[in-house]
Structure formats: structure tokens, C-alpha cells
Amino acid sequence: MPLLHVENITRSFGSTRALEGAHFSIERGEIVALMGANGAGKSTLVKILSGVLAADGGTISLNDRLFSPRSPSEAARAGVVTVHQSTDLVGAAGLTVADALLLHRFAERGTPFFVSRASVRRQARIMLDAAGFSLPLDRDFGDLTAADRQLVAIARALANKADLLILDEPTASLSADESRRLFDILLGLRAQGLAILYISHRTADLEAIADRALVMRGGRVVGSFNRPIDFSSAIETMIGRRLEAARPDARPATGLAVLEMHDIRLLSTSAPFDLTLHEGEVVAITGVLGSGKSHLLSAIFGARGFASGEMRLDGRSYRPRSPGDAIAAGIAMAAEDRHRSSLMPAAWPGNSLAATISLPHLSKWYPHGLLLGGRERHEAERAISRLGIKAAGPLASVWTLSGGNQQKTVIARWEAEFSRLLLLDEPFQGVDVGARHDIIQAIRARTDRATLIATSDPEEAYEVADRILTIDRHSLLSDVIGAASSSAIQGLSA
Known part of the structure; x- marks a missing residue:
């Protein structure tokens, strides 16, 4: 038995x-x-x-x-x-x-x-x-x-x-x-x-x-x-269908420089590095846990400091003191562990799909403090259609959605407003192959911004990025351009 x-x-x-x-x-x-x-x-x-x-x-x-x-x-x-x-x-x-x-x-x-x-x-x-x-x-x-x-x-x-x-x-x-x-x-x-x-x-x-x-x-x-x-x-x-997981055609970094980082030390003991992100470019950073991926994204977003160096956003000096400064400057971020960082608790008001999308934009969408549901529902309906979110409707609780559809909702939050730089920390955790494909398509469809992704899975980096960088001991080590093979990328994590 x-x-x-x-x-x-x-x-x-x-x-x-x-x-x-x-x-x-x-x-x-x-x-x-x-x-x-x-x-x-x-x-x-x-x-x-x-x-x-x-x-x-x-x-x-x-x-x-x-x-x-x-x-x-x-x-x-x-x-x-x-x-x-x-x-x-x-x-x-x-x-x-x-x-x-x-x-x-x-x-x-x-x-x-x-x-x-x-x-x-x-x-x-x-x-x-x-x-x-x-x-x-x-x-x-x-x-x-x-x-x-x-x-x-x-x-x-x-x-x-x-x-x-x-x-x-x-x-x-x-x-x-x-x-x-x-x-x-x-x-x-x-x-x-x-x-x-x-x-x-x-x-x-x-x-x-x-x-x-x-x-x-x-x-x-x-x-x-x-x-x-x-x-x-x-x-x-x-x-239920064939899905080609081929690497996207790498786009050359010929767009305008969105973010320029010069002589950056994330820690006083780490080696300095430079990084430039261009308009229309998707860059992935891969490395083991604790290598500094999340620290780098958090520093760009103003949620964490760095030891030294200079950042420039669209040619102007940029040194955010908080995530609010970063959002105001046109930088958006979906942090690691969406359950703790991006979703309201199930028992709280505002846990619907529509409210989840609108949360960081409330002061802009409703400057006089009067919350009208029309804008929220419109953006949620647009996200459901564009990203293929499977939900009962805009007012469905995000906690009734599957992991992939929750992540699509988090991505939709930052698609609802224009941004110059989108930061994604482990965006494919708990996301199946089909949903990952939908998210990658949405990320790569935007050519009016730069996207920086941190992932511990080199294969995910291979599927989404124009450029792949590795990080170790809080410093960027190498830049693998699009012609690299999947097996070579996988070897970076060995």
C-alpha cells in the first residue's frame, strides 16, 4: 500500500x-x-x-x-x-x-x-x-x-x-x-x-x-x-502548449544613459565599481546569497546607504535619502519577498488587486485626499488584460491569487506610472514558467526606461537580460554580453 x-x-x-x-x-x-x-x-x-x-x-x-x-x-x-x-x-x-x-x-x-x-x-x-x-x-x-x-x-x-x-x-x-x-x-x-x-x-x-x-x-x-x-x-x-524558452535577442546599449554609478563602494571594505544603465536596456545581476545584489538595488532606491561613490540620474546628481525621494525622481522598485514588502496583510483594508497597484501612487492620484475608485479600477483592469492576471476582478484580494499572479500585480503597480528605472529583486520567486514568460515580455516591452534585475538564478538572468553582470563580496566582477550561452551563464553560479 x-x-x-x-x-x-x-x-x-x-x-x-x-x-x-x-x-x-x-x-x-x-x-x-x-x-x-x-x-x-x-x-x-x-x-x-x-x-x-x-x-x-x-x-x-x-x-x-x-x-x-x-x-x-x-x-x-x-x-x-x-x-x-x-x-x-x-x-x-x-x-x-x-x-x-x-x-x-x-x-x-x-x-x-x-x-x-x-x-x-x-x-x-x-x-x-x-x-x-x-x-x-x-x-x-x-x-x-x-x-x-x-x-x-x-x-x-x-x-x-x-x-x-x-x-x-x-x-x-x-x-x-x-x-x-x-x-x-x-x-x-x-x-x-x-x-x-x-x-x-x-x-x-x-x-x-x-x-x-x-x-x-x-x-x-x-x-x-x-x-x-x-x-x-x-x-x-x-x-498545455509549447513554450520556447530561448534567450531574447540582446539589444545594444545605445540608448541614453539613465543611471551612471562611478567609483561605488557598497561597503567600506568592498572593491569599487562603475555601472551605467541605458534607456531600453534590461540588465541582470546574479550572484550567491549575501553577495550584495539586494544591497545594490536598495542603495539605488534610497532604502540603504553605500560607503562612497557618485550616482547620476539622467545626467543630474542623484543621492536619495529615502525611497520617497527615489520614487519622486522616477525610480521604482519591487523588493524581494513580495509577501512582506509589497502586499498588504490579508486582514487589512486595501488588500485588493486595485488597491495594491495604487498604494504608492495615492498622493499623486488623489492629491486632495478624496479616494475615488475609478482610477484604481481602470489601472487594475488594464493590468489584468495586459499582463494576463487571473483574478475574479479588480477588487479581488491579492491573497486569493496564485504566486505568479501576485507577482504580476506587483509589476503592474510600477507599470501604472512612468518611471526611468525599474529595480526588481528576485522577481521570479515562486513564479511558474508561463507566468515568468508573461512578466519577461512585459519587462522587455518597455523601451522608455532601464531595468535592473537581481536574481540568484543565472538561468532566469539568461532568459530576461540584454546584459548579465556577476557580483561577489559587494562588488561587480564581470559583464557577460548577450552572445553568452546558457551553459556559460549557469557556470557563473558554480
Whole structure:
């Protein structure tokens, strides 16, 4: 008998059918990749397996017993533990890393009313050592990077005695070394009999560890591919059409200089560099986690300082003191981790697609303080049409959208007003191949501005950019012009 058997699972949200009879099985000691375009039903399926949602119909069996958890804690007790892509619920500012690691245990029955700090640190250290991660136990969780928050979530999940571990985009914010370490841990867990359902849009991840790939489309499992996985066929099955992922024709940097950076030191200890971005040009910067990609974009946007150097925007001296200064000067930015930086919380007013687009433009669109919905709805409808955003309408909550459609909404925010420079930090995290194609088309369609993209995935850089630069130790190292091959670009991350 398989460990997990899913039979004809259905789920609807109003008139929308998210799952149309999903059917599959997972064996013990097997790593199964779950592939699917944004909106294919993957997230709904995972929420049902993890106890967040109930299925409308069908059955699930785990260890040959009926499995219908009513909460994540009930699912975990039965042996199914999930690590979600968003880490917002893993911890909070004010908690230490040790607190966040033990947070779920504090609510368990039988936990002593008084718990010593030494005991918490000791148990947290055991959890980190077992996972193979190294994190400062006393650091505030709110100060952690997205990658470190992900490591906390994974370490906490691994500490549970699970039969099935579900991982949703676990390497989206991890460096190459951290990803390899995680793969080693997962392969070791598989050898011990643990089953793993691994959700990712990164074929390199799946190629490294997956025994089998299941492909979802339209709320159903429409394909199964055994190792060695034919990813070209799997992707075509996933999106329902052929999609050429060829590199775009590189455009020469002949437009006007938009941003000129001279003798820039991001840190006092880093080597200086120059960078010029031209009108109509898309430039990607790639490098490992902590190499300085995000620091560079944040410094241009006025959210972070740099040690020395000069910037000029359209020939004029430019030194923003805040993101507000940057926006006023014509610079826009979509930061890493859209859930924390670009989307209003689900429980707050203003979480609709239209309000998300209008948020940074309120003072310009409504200078007298009277909020009229016409402009918001118009821009949202235009974005839905132009970017292919799948949503019930302009007033739909962004939290009901898939990851790719959320990211399209964030991009639409900065398409709604003219800008001279668009900064995108990891814009393809949690975005499927089809949605990534749509976003790339939208980015490259604009020739009246420059675009600077930071990505830890060289293949993404290869797909979108006219020029690709590498960064290490907070300094730009090399400039790879468009004629470079995909394999050469991939070698930059080795």
C-alpha cells in the first residue's frame, strides 16, 4: 500500500473549481516533485493535505487510514508536516531564533508553565544541528533574511516525526550552498523512509533530488514522469502548449544613459565599481546569497546607504535619502519577498488587486485626499488584460491569487506610472514558467526606461537580460554580453 493515496479530490471557491478530481499516490522513501503553472491547483491541494482547507469531495488515505485533518496541528500529529513558501507564520519580530524554533512546542499540552532560557536554547541547538543549519540562536527573528527565515521553518519541520514532509518552494531564498545542504538532508531523510512532496518551479532542484514528477493542470494531475525526468515534456504538459524558452535577442546599449554609478563602494571594505544603465536596456545581476545584489538595488532606491561613490540620474546628481525621494525622481522598485514588502496583510483594508497597484501612487492620484475608485479600477483592469492576471476582478484580494499572479500585480503597480528605472529583486520567486514568460515580455516591452534585475538564478538572468553582470563580496566582477550561452551563464553560479 502507498503511504499517501489521493482519490478524486475536488474543491471549489464559489464558481471557481480549484481541484477537478486530483488523483495520485506517494510511496514511502520517495521524493515526488509537484509541478504546475500558477493556478493549477497545487496550493489548494497542499492546503487540504496540511489541514488548512477541507476537500469538497473525494478521499485521502494515509498509512491505509482515512485522512481528513481539520487543522495543521492535526495533520502534523497524523504525520504530515508542511513548510510553506511564505514564512510569515514561522516567527515574528521580538522573538529570538531559538523562540521561533520552539514556538509550536510552547502550545503543546504538557509544556511546563515556566521554561528556562537555557532549556530553550539547548533544544533549539539540537534542532539546528539535526537539520545541519547554522543560525544565531539569540538573533531577533524579525532581523533575519528571507533565507534564514526559511531555514528556521525547515529545521522546525524536520524536528517533527513526520511520515510525509511537504516543501513549497524551499530553495526560493536559499543560496546554492544552502540548497545543496538541504538536498543532502532530504536525501538522507528519504533513505530513512520519509516521503517528501516537493513543490518547485526550479527544474534544477527537481533534477537534483526528485524520483518522480507529477504535473498538475486545471485542478487535475495530468502527467507523471519517472527519473530521469524529461522536463521539456513535463513543462509542455504543465502549460498545455509549447513554450520556447530561448534567450531574447540582446539589444545594444545605445540608448541614453539613465543611471551612471562611478567609483561605488557598497561597503567600506568592498572593491569599487562603475555601472551605467541605458534607456531600453534590461540588465541582470546574479550572484550567491549575501553577495550584495539586494544591497545594490536598495542603495539605488534610497532604502540603504553605500560607503562612497557618485550616482547620476539622467545626467543630474542623484543621492536619495529615502525611497520617497527615489520614487519622486522616477525610480521604482519591487523588493524581494513580495509577501512582506509589497502586499498588504490579508486582514487589512486595501488588500485588493486595485488597491495594491495604487498604494504608492495615492498622493499623486488623489492629491486632495478624496479616494475615488475609478482610477484604481481602470489601472487594475488594464493590468489584468495586459499582463494576463487571473483574478475574479479588480477588487479581488491579492491573497486569493496564485504566486505568479501576485507577482504580476506587483509589476503592474510600477507599470501604472512612468518611471526611468525599474529595480526588481528576485522577481521570479515562486513564479511558474508561463507566468515568468508573461512578466519577461512585459519587462522587455518597455523601451522608455532601464531595468535592473537581481536574481540568484543565472538561468532566469539568461532568459530576461540584454546584459548579465556577476557580483561577489559587494562588488561587480564581470559583464557577460548577450552572445553568452546558457551553459556559460549557469557556470557563473558554480
